[in-house]
Amino acid sequence: MSDHCEPGSVSPVLFGVGGDWLPVTAGESGASVFRAVDATRYAKCVPASDTAGLEAERDRIAWLGGQGVPGPRVLDWYAGDAGACLVTAAVSGVPADQVGAEDLRASWGHIADAVRRLHEVPVASCPFRRGLDSVVDVARDVVARGAVNPEFLPVEQQLVPPAELLARLTGEIPRRRDQEAAGTVVCHGDLCLPNIVLDPETLEVSGFIDLGRLGAADRHADLALLLANARETWVDEERARVADAAFAERYGMPLDQERLRFYLHLDPLTWG
Helix, strand or coil, rough: CCCCCCCCCCCHHHCCCCCCCCEEEEECEEEEEEECCCCCEEEEEEEEHHHHHHHHHHHHHHHHCCCCCCCEEEEEEEEEEEEEEEEEEEECCEEECCCCCCHHHHHHHHHHHHHHHCCCCCCCCCCCCCCCHHHHHHHHHHCCCCCCHHHHHCCCCCCCCCHHHHHHHCCCHHHHHHHHHHEEECCCCCCCCCHHECCCCCCCEECCCCCCCEEEEEEHHHHHHHHHCCCCCCCCCCHHHHHHHHHHHHHHCCHHHHHHHHHHHHHHHHHC
């Protein structure tokens, strides 16, 4: 075990996972992520209170891998009184948020193809649900606990009380529920650039990572996050509009701007 893993932390050492590990991030939920020094594996560790959530993520990774969608592979699973640890094979490449505008533009068609293939996985076969009603329930809980992180909100909303932001969306829920029922797909659930790994040579998609929110939902829940996050890389709004249009054409479906806006404003209320 590497000395980089601090004694007493929820780390692979507590579960007897062999190898040397370096800490990567600590998640909002209390999860800690470690990378093997040879970069071939990742370990995600949680305290006992979060074991069920990590187990659900493990099951999503295993299921999606069986659908022919590229992503991590489950290598090991450990659970006990100390918590749980999920070990996965690393997806080789570079996260899409770490490339510049020129390379993101070159990869944009590949990303659209990969997202379309994900959304084309037969939804009837997906055992995981992330329907609008359950997402709204999560948002209500986060807002009620005062746990919304204002840094996740659009700049123009950061000084608005989260309860008011949620109330603005509530009237749309019946219409969005009907739209979801007519067009549910298998969604990533957190489809932002850091969770799309690119081959640095070909700029094709090596795989999707961070699958803890994967489930059946309205495709616009995924697309809203992806297109908004890509705006942080594009050099200006005109380039962003061109990229949005190019994505829709390659993806094969026109995008509903009002649905994109709804899901973009709902998502920040669900993290807390």
